[in-house]
Amino acid sequence: MSTDRILPAIGMRLLSVVIFALMNTAIKLAEHHGASVSEILFFRQFGACVLVSGVIAAGPGLPSIATKRLPAHIVRAVVGLSAMAFTFNGIVALPLAEATTIGFTVPVFATILGALVLREPTGWHRWAAVGAGFAGVLIVAQPGGEHFPLWGAGCALAGAFGTASVSILLRQIGKTESALTTVFWFSALSLVPLSLVYARAVQPHDAVTWACLAGVGILGGLAQIAMTTSLRLGPVSVVVPxxxxxxxxATLLGWLVFDTLPAQATWVGAPVIVASGLYIVWREHVRRQDETEQAIA
Incomplete structure (x- = not known):
């Protein structure tokens, strides 16, 4: 892949990271002002659905969302929505930096699921990285201590596991479906149960809360588009890190908006989790290179 495409890919991925961080901040602000997680989830998916539909209409056209794999999209929506619900509860319960740090365990869970579900070859290098990743989580969470609510840590971990499960599903769906089509069906199908939940959870809010909820939806949709674009422009091994x-x-916004900084344990555990994730991504890149060379030979 040429450099002029890799650099835009990295730029789009970094942009998606910033927008997701702002979305997470809007989630916490909305909850602080009285919005429920159910309401936040609804607006997150509603905003994404509107934006993605607009991009599809302006680009490949609405006929491009036609699919013969609706059951697969339904499974992806159920798993993805569950993961999002756990992740949002983790964001609400924990400081932004800690919730973000625990979310870095996605590659760790993806490695486990890849080995168990897809029967992908996983050597001792990656298993060692998996062990290091969980050690980092223990350092950050400090089970038995009063560092932060274990409920929040559990939700964040469940959200990471669900996100990893989605990545396994997307490997299968992505063989026949485009990224925009997959994102559209996820958003649209999620709105079916979320509309029913929202109808029972809806409540009056002040202008600030409505602005936060709208921000969650708009920022979530923009971040999803930027992330999808990054994967179209560059390889996973380049953009995911x-x-x-x-x-x-997360640290900067947590300090500026909520006047919180990561605890000492987070400064120790976060590098361990990040290192394990980066090593897993690198080993996956090496494995795919070896497979490509063997296929060519």
């Missing part, structure tokens, strides 16, 4: 820059934004 950019996600770890989100810890910088």
């Amino acid at each position: 950019m996600d770890y820059s989100s810890l910088l934004w």
